[in-house]
Amino acid sequence: MRSLPRGLDPLSDETLTGYILRLAHRLGTSPGMVAIRTGLTGRRRDNVLFRVPIRFLHDLGPEQVRAFAQSTRLAPEEVSRLLTSSLAERYGPLSEKFTPRKSAARMVNDNAWLLTHTPRYCPQCLVGDGSEIQQLHGGSWQRSWRLPPIFACTKHRRLLRISCPTCRQPVHTVEMNSIIARPWDEDLHPTQCRTTIAPRTIGRLQPACGAQLAEPGGVPSEELPDVQTLEHLLGLQRRLQDLLDPVGPAMTPCVGWLIPAADYFADLRALLGLVFLSWPAGRSFAATPALAEALDHDAEQRHVRARTLRDRPGKKHSSRPFTDPPLDPLLMGAVLGIAERLLDADDEEQARERMLPLIHQASDLDQALSLYLRRQAWMSFPLRVAIMNHFNHMAPMRQIIARGPIPEGGREEPKSKGYCRAPRSRLRGA
Numbered sequence: 001m002r003s004l005p006r007g008l009d010p011l012s013d014e015t016l017t018g019y020i021l022r023l024a025h026r027l028g029t030s031p032g033m034v035a036i037r038t039g040l041t042g043r044r045r046d047n048v049l050f051r052v053p054i055r056f057l058h059d060l061g062p063e064q065v066r067a068f069a070q071s072t073r074l075a076p077e078e079v080s081r082l083l084t085s086s087l088a089e090r091y092g093p094l095s096e097k098f099t100p101r102k103s104a105a106r107m108v109n110d111n112a113w114l115l116t117h118t119p120r121y122c123p124q125c126l127v128g129d130g131s132e133i134q135q136l137h138g139g140s141w142q143r144s145w146r147l148p149p150i151f152a153c154t155k156h157r158r159l160l161r162i163s164c165p166t167c168r169q170p171v172h173t174v175e176m177n178s179i180i181a182r183p184w185d186e187d188l189h190p191t192q193c194r195t196t197i198a199p200r201t202i203g204r205l206q207p208a209c210g211a212q213l214a215e216p217g218g219v220p221s222e223e224l225p226d227v228q229t230l231e232h233l234l235g236l237q238r239r240l241q242d243l244l245d246p247v248g249p250a251m252t253p254c255v256g257w258l259i260p261a262a263d264y265f266a267d268l269r270a271l272l273g274l275v276f277l278s279w280p281a282g283r284s285f286a287a288t289p290a291l292a293e294a295l296d297h298d299a300e301q302r303h304v305r306a307r308t309l310r311d312r313p314g315k316k317h318s319s320r321p322f323t324d325p326p327l328d329p330l331l332m333g334a335v336l337g338i339a340e341r342l343l344d345a346d347d348e349e350q351a352r353e354r355m356l357p358l359i360h361q362a363s364d365l366d367q368a369l370s371l372y373l374r375r376q377a378w379m380s381f382p383l384r385v386a387i388m389n390h391f392n393h394m395a396p397m398r399q400i401i402a403r404g405p406i407p408e409g410g411r412e413e414p415k416s417k418g419y420c421r422a423p424r425s426r427l428r429g430a
């Protein structure tokens with residue numbers, strides 16, 4: 001693998017897609033050529049039917065990391081940081097512990113908790129930080145924008161966008177499951193919309209939308225919710241961002257315990273399904289009327305979708321309408337805010353009290369699905385303790401609780417695989 005004529009430092013939290021787009025722009029070539037020169041397309045035969053598979057967004061084999069590092073003159077660790085697999089340590093929906101899948105392809109295929117085809121973005125972040133290199137090639141297409149729980153930009157105090165304002169399509173619409181749209185198009189700037197708008201015609205290259213997605217200046221007022229809602233969503237977003245940050249707090253309070261960040265995101269995923277299935281049982285936990293109203297409409301549509309699936313012959317997939325995270329940032333913030341409130345209980349008893357109406361409503365509607373959403377492999381041990389069905393399962397918990405005051409710094413419980421009971425002072429940062 002020969003080195004490319006010029007290198008480029010990756011930006012903070014950049015995706016592999018974004019890096020290839022910026023590097024191609026710097027070299028004055030097409031992203032497809034960069035993919036070939038960095039070894040992402042494998043054998044020559046694969047170059048003809050050109051695609052860089054979606055799984056490469058998530059992970060590369062050691063050989064591919066080495067080849068990519070060599071040709072771009074990056075350190076292998078810098079290459080790894082361009083991949084979403086490096087987020088798995090703090091993000092349960094991508095970690096094998098809560099999403100047991102054998103290969104990178106399986107981890108990303110049909111995993112609604114990684115946005116492979118519909119990345120959100122902040123138009124102001126795409127403008128860049130004003131440095132010379134970012135003025136030339138734009139800001140970072142961020143990895144965290146691929147995670148559904150990242151729905152707002154706290155720096156620019158706004159919700160992320162989900163589509164191009166000009167063509168109204170997702171901004172990197174790709175054919176053939178590739179991480180790069182229009183790989184041979186070398187005329188587009190990295191921050192221009194690469195979606196092909198005209199219908200595909202054989203033998204003719206249709207134009208790209210080409211709208212400039214980077215927008216300096218403020219947020220259009222129609223994209224902002226009311227002040228109280230915005231403040232709530234930004235606060236929630238900050239807390240979740242801190243948990244994803246590799247140097248942020250490793251443990252966080254959850255139903256009276258301290259649990260690892262990855263477990264917390266798994267619990268948010270589990271509760272999202274429960275909130276939608278049992279809606280409107282959790283409505284009173286919505287932070288503002290605007291958020292509750294937005295969820296009314298969305299939950300209704302989800303129930304309609306699930307009914308349609310249930311009535312179909314063959315495999316049902318009727319859990320998906322409830323477990324798929326909303327793409328719309330306001331809805332995502334709304335439902336995560338409720339999940340956060342439920343997990344914020346002082347202890348398992350209080351958590352159980354808060355969640356019982358949801359569990360009853362969900363079980364009345366669909367007992368099997370309600371149990372499926374609370375299955376063991378899907379959530380942290382403490383949440384499982386709080387919402388499991390059988391009173392007998394509470395026995396070990398009662399023994400733990402009976403063991404007296406908790407020392408400062410928490411106490412490791414033998415039955416709980418690395419979780420510890422939170423000392424009061426650690427709850428809510430008191």
Ligand SMILES: [Zn+2]
Nearest residue numbers: 122125153156
């Ligand atoms: Zn921003």
Ligand SMILES: [Zn+2]
Nearest residue numbers: 164167193209
């Ligand atoms: Zn567009």
